[in-house]
Amino acid sequence: MNQPKSFLLFVFASICLVSCNAKPTLQTYFVDHQETPNFISMDVPVSFLGTDDIQMTEIQLQAINSIDKLNMLGYSLKSGNIDVFNAEVGNVKALLKDKRYNELLRLGNQKDGRVKISYIGDDDTIDELVVFGRSNTYGFAIIRVLGDNMDIAKIMELGPIINKLDTKDMNVEGFMDFML
Numbered sequence: 280m281n282q283p284k285s286f287l288l289f290v291f292a293s294i295c296l297v298s299c300n301a302k303p304t305l306q307t308y309f310v311d312h313q314e315t316p317n318f319i320s321m322d323v324p325v326s327f328l329g330t331d332d333i334q335m336t337e338i339q340l341q342a343i344n345s346i347d348k349l350n351m352l353g354y355s356l357k358s359g360n361i362d363v364f365n366a367e368v369g370n371v372k373a374l375l376k377d378k379r380y381n382e383l384l385r386l387g388n389q390k391d392g393r394v395k396i397s398y399i400g401d402d403d404t405i406d407e408l409v410v411f412g413r414s415n416t417y418g419f420a421i422i423r424v425l426g427d428n429m430d431i432a433k434i435m436e437l438g439p440i441i442n443k444l445d446t447k448d449m450n451v452e453g454f455m456d457f458m459l
Contacts, residue, residue: 304374408424
């Protein structure tokens with residue numbers, strides 16, 4: 280009778296130790312900072328993008344249908360401070376160094392700002408696309424594009440229709456006003 284109780288106690292303690300030692304992720308970073316001062320966050324289901332009224336190619340339609348939602352998190356230097364900005368940029372960079380993230384593209388310079396695009400998945404299908412942009416003038420923003428088996432080549436085909444998306448109901452303008 281005592282052995283089963285000891286075994287269950289050991290299993291419970293092991294689970295607690297493993298979960299307590301879990302390393303931070305971009306998801307936990309979003310959750311931890313969504314209501315922190317000088318941060319703004321938005322979760323946007325793809326159904327809010329107003330794609331029904333846009334004429335799309337079959338490839339663009341497949342790309343849109345593979346996306347579940349967008350998570351956006353930003354830190355504004357308009358009301359924040361440069362020391363916190365630098366620390367948080369370091370935190371995000373460390374999270375994106377996780378071996379699960381593959382770098383797709385890096386643009387910019389130290390003076391004007393930088394953009395880094397990374398993804399989780401393999402060369403054919405991805406489950407998460409991350410755009411991390413930062414400016415020493417305005418702050419930084421992280422956009423997570425979440426979906427199932429997204430094809431990066433098809434996602435890139437969405438470029439020509441981005442300006443046609445209906446963002447009024449999503450309050451993207453509020454996000455941009457906060458950042459700029």
